[in-house]
Structure formats: structure tokens, C-alpha cells
């Protein structure tokens with residue numbers, strides 16, 4: 001069996017090595033000739049999968065080791081009877097930790113002593129948005145949920161959802177919708193000129209969903225105007241050829257790595273391994289946990305003299321500090337257009353190992369019960 005796989009999917013040999021021959025390809029450049037004799041295609045978000053790539057090939061299963069599926073023509077795969085699986089939720093914790101770290105920095109920058117005084121509007125309350133909402137609510141934030149498709153589906157049974165307009169009134173707005181077009185509640189340019197005009201200084205807009213959910217031209221215009229909001233972008237229109245001017249205008253700019261924890265990536269591989277095994281009628285024997293190395297830092301102790309307001313933020317930033325990715329992306333924006341696009345992809349390909357909060361055991365000596373609860377709510381494990 002021939003398995004063609006994006007070279008950036010981790011643990012290809014460990015998960016798939018005994019299923020067939022693996023041919024590694026560059027996800028950005030893979031073409032019909034690379035997949036013609038393949039049975040299985042494993043991709044990440046940078047490969048567009050549809051008739052242009054697969055017509056005439058013998059591929060019978062496609063797996064994407066990602067949450068997002070906007071790069072996949074699912075209707076065409078179904079029409080052709082080609083099996084498909086994504087990796088829903090694989091890197092949700094990683095994205096949530098990205099947002100928590102950004103929030104902690106924003107509160108500090110705004111001089112907000114208790115970060116949970118900030119109201120947060122979450123747009124798109126699925127795997128990522130739902131996990132973010134749960135953690136923020138446990139941390140005491142006032143959270144508003146905006147998800148019209150869920151609102152329609154769940155009615156009175158679901159949580160109280162607000163309109164986009166109401167969500168845009170929060171101190172922080174975090175976008176976690178998929179990218180969709182030509183359907184009810186399509187998210188392509190969900191935030192355009194009128195929505196961006198509602199935002200003002202003091203507000204923070206985070207996009208860690210898909211770049212095209214915000215109209216980039218309108219955003220640039222808004223950021224050049226009066227009372228501009230603060231903006232954090234992890235995702236961009238036209239990746240990898242992103243707009244360097246927009247990078248300069250936003251507060252934090254990262255190269256689509258919010259979901260790039262090692263745990264998130266390995267879980268993505270595990271989930272498509274499981275789906276492919278089921279598709280082929282093979283037993284599922286391997287687990288992500290067996291391939292995760294010991295984290296470089298596995299224990300952190302706060303003594304009774306620690307400042308309780310700072311302890312959680314310190315731990316969050318030890319696990320992930322977006323300012324490092326921001327600095328690297330800004331440097332990468334110095335070259336010519338082609339060099340910039342290559343550098344964007346290079347930052348993602350050579351991403352340093354980042355571990356999730358759950359890999360770090362926290363010891364709290366003589367701390368309050370509320371601090372212990374906050375650490376647990378943020379996703380840390382406590383060492384008792």
C-alpha cells in the first residue's frame with residue numbers, strides 16, 4: 001500500500017510505518033503526479049484536496065491531521081466514495097493556551113489588575129471555543145458565546161447565545177469559527193468594515209481561527225483610523241504570502257501556530273491513524289502518549305511567598321509566550337515577497353517544541369484554595 005504524506009506530519013513512521021510504504025512530500029507543492037499511484041493521502045492544512053489533485057488517482061482514503069477542513073472538498077470526496085477523516089479537537093488545548101497567554105499579557109498592558117474583570121466574547125463555540133469558554137468561566141471571566149448555527153440547532157436546550165453584535169461589545173473578542181462560504185452563517189469576511197467599526201481602543205480582537213474570517217483591507221483601514229482596537233492575529237489571508245503591513249499594524253503577529261503544541265500535533269497524527277485503521281479494518285494499537293517525550297520542564301514550585309496574582313500568569317508564559325513567535329515573524333517580514341512567504345512556512349516547519357500546560361506539574365506551597373482552582377481551570381496538573 002502506498003501512503004503519500006505531508007512531511008510535516010509528526011511520527012509518520014511510528015504510526016503508519018507498518019501499514020505500507022510512506023512517500024513524504026511537501027504539503028504546499030504536492031501535485032497529481034505525486035499521488036497518482038497512492039492508496040492513502042495524509043495532509044495538513046496547506047494542501048488543497050479535490051478533483052484537481054486526485055482525479056485519476058487510486059487514492060481511497062484522505063486524512064488531514066488538522067482541525068480545520070476548509071482545504072478539503074468533502075462533497076467531492078464523498079461523491080467519489082473516498083474515505084475521509086480530520087482530527088477534530090486535536091489541538092484545541094493548544095489554541096486555548098495561546099489565547100490565555102495573550103489575555104494575561106493584554107491585562108498587564110492595560111493595567112487591569114484582575115484579568116477576570118475582562119469580558120470575553122467567543123465567536124464560534126465548538127471544540128476550541130467551547131474549551132476556551134469552559135476554562136475562562138472556571139477562571140471567573142464573564143463570557144459571552146456567539147454561535148448562530150448551534151443556537152438554531154440547540155434552541156432552549158443549549159447555552160444562552162448572544163448575537164455577533166453583542167459579542168463585539170466585549171472587552172476581548174476571540175474568533176474560533178471554521179472558514180465557510182456559500183452557506184447559511186458563512187464566515188468568510190464575517191468581520192468586515194461595519195463590524196470592525198464597532199470596535200474601539202481598549203478592546204482586543206484575537207483571530208486564531210482562519211485568516212479569511214476577517215476582511216484584511218477593512219482591518220488595515222480600521223487600524224489606521226481613530227480609536228483603533230488592539231489586534232492579535234495568528235491566522236492570515238493568503239498564507240504564506242501574508243501582508244507585511246498588517247503584521248506591522250497588529251499588536252501580536254504569529255505564523256498560524258496557535259495549535260502547534262507537540263501534544264496537539266501528535267494527537268492529530270493519532271486521530272488520523274485511528275481513522276485509517278478503522279477504514280482498513282485494522283486494530284488500533286498505538287497511542288499518542290507512548291510517543292510523547294519527557295518535557296524539558298516537568299515541575300514548577302511556587303512557595304508561600306509567591307504573589308498569587310502573578311503565579312498563574314508566570315506558569316502560563318513559561319509554557320507558552322506568544323511574544324517569541326511574534327518577534328520571529330516580524331524578523332521574517334524583512335525580505336522580498338517570495339522570501340517572506342518562504343520564511344512564514346519555515347517558521348511553521350521548524351517550530352520549536354512547545355508543550356501544553358498539562359505537561360507541567362505545579363506545586364503550590366501554602367497557597368489559597370482559589371489559586372489551586374485557578375491553576376486547574378487553566379489546564380495545569382497540581383502536584384499534591
Ligand SMILES: NC(=O)c1ccc[n+]([C@@H]2O[C@H](COP(=O)([O-])OP(=O)(O)OC[C@H]3O[C@@H](n4cnc5c(N)ncnc54)[C@H](O)[C@@H]3O)[C@@H](O)[C@H]2O)c1
Pocket residue numbers: 067068069088089091092095123124125126127128129130146147148149150176177178179185186187190208209210234235256257258259260
Ligand atoms: N490557529 C490555529 O492553529 C488553529 C488550530 C485549530 C483550529 N483552528 C481553526 O479554528 C476553527 C475552529 O475549530 P473547532 O475545532 O472549534 O471547530 P468546530 O467545528 O468544533 O467549531 C466551530 C464552531 O463555529 C461555529 N460557527 C460556524 N459558523 C459560525 C458563525 N457564522 N458565527 C459563529 N459561530 C459559527 C460552529 O457552529 C461550531 O460550533 C477550525 O475550523 C480551524 O479553522 C485554528
Ligand SMILES: O=C(O)[C@H](O)[C@H](O)COP(=O)(O)O
Pocket residue numbers: 008043044045046065066067068069091256257258259260348
Ligand atoms: O486546523 C488546524 O488544526 C490548525 O489550523 C493547524 O494548526 C494547522 O496546521 P497546519 O496543518 O497548517 O500545519
